[in-house]
Amino acid sequence: MPKITYIEHNGKEHVVEAPVGQTVMEAAVKHAVPGIDADCGGACACATCHVYVDPEWLPKTGEASSMEQSMLDFANDVEDNSRLSCQIKLTSELDGLVVRLPKSQH
């Protein structure tokens, strides 16, 4: 199972293993990683699962869809590597993925 490292805004790290096919958001929520609320459960309706993808992983996570991009336009503290974690599906290629959480979700 792919391993994902979530780094909270205060630097605290959480390493989670999750099955392929789950999203980066689901894996965080199911392991109670603080800072990813994901109130809507992945319906792309709330923008509370915003993460920064570690730059070296960007080629593997792919790009945000236009729907996701429109949501990110209104999220707080958006950077070039911002994604909604409910829209990143885990693949075996993403084993080792590192994402950081924004200040607004601290």
Add this chain to the structure above:
Amino acid sequence: MPTADRGPKHEVAVTTNEIKRIIIIGAGQAGGETAQRLRQAGFKGDITLIGEEPVAPYQRPPLSKAYLLGKLTMERLLLRPASMYAEENIAFLPSVKAVWIDRAGKKVRIEGGRELPYDALVLATGARPRRLPLVGADLDGVHLFRTAADADAIRPDFVAGKKLIVIGAGYIGLEVAAVARQLGLEVTVVETAVRPLARVTSPEVAGFFLDEHTRQGVRFVLGGQPALIKGKDRVTGVGLADGGELPADLVIAGIGVTPETTLAQHCGLAIDNGVVADAECRTSDPNIFAIGDCASRPMAHYENRIARLESVHNAVEGAKIVAGVLTGQKPHTVEAPWFWSDQYDLKLQIAGLFQGYDHVAFRGVMADRSFAAFYYKGDRLIAVDAVNRPGEYLGAKMLIQTGRSIPSNIIVDESKPMKELVASAR
């Protein structure tokens, strides 16, 4: 809407550090989130979570969408893995019904007679789907739609060629109709009002969804009065008041819900369209809180008028508020209400409360299946229905939340990006 009369408060609330035992009645999204958020906020005392369903708290919205379509498993609907409740030292009691609240003795009695003491009690009892008040409503093949068990009971009959009658054209009814069409059922929607979604959106947006479903092959009987459900052991059709009859292999009723307030009523809490709660979700008893579908509370962005919302936002927000109050943490900043519905490839996202609007402005056109309807009361933006327009949805939500607005003649100008408009709003 009337301002709630909370009556005299005889009881004195115990202070935060005296709270050692919290009981949550109702293990839906509101109850489940409360338990989880209390632990996240550092509450070390006892948490008991009582639920009537046999499963751990799960998300209901996908039941009428991806789950019914067979695209999501129950495991993925769970808010947290079932094992986590024990790991977090949360006493989760599934398939257990609370039958009595003793406010004076601060105890909850559960079926079987056991009594559980509390310092603070959270009512998250949800709502019950309304039953069809018709002869034949108890026949096999006639379903209500609220729980995973309801969805599971329907799924074997959700196969191509079967005739489905949906009674009620609200969001649940239309979502179920959309799934059924995608699976190849013959679908007829019967609605007593002259248009679908009459309670929840404007005639214009309702018309858009009516056209969309019609194009997808759904038949509508609007202004139709179901009179009885026909069949011997199993449903064979629905008889209408005008004498018409519609053949059916199964019937699903989506005619709204009633807040589950039985326990609250029996122990004398104030009730007015749900258990009456204040901005802290406190009921007329300061040691009892009420959240989610069962409760009404003041709407911060709408002159504190009292409303009862049936939504994920409301469930989660109630949990955040209560966890904050009970642990003495900084108060949760309330959000503008938000909702969503998925039908076919349409994502409808709603922010705010549209009731009382006096005009509506459209950005984009319906024919493109991508537009937003902005609702105004005077010059104030109060709500948005956005179809495949997430930017307009989030932008409007942000404006409503911060009490800002954009004039309706400007918001419709698509040459200006939504982000720019929101930044310039005052």
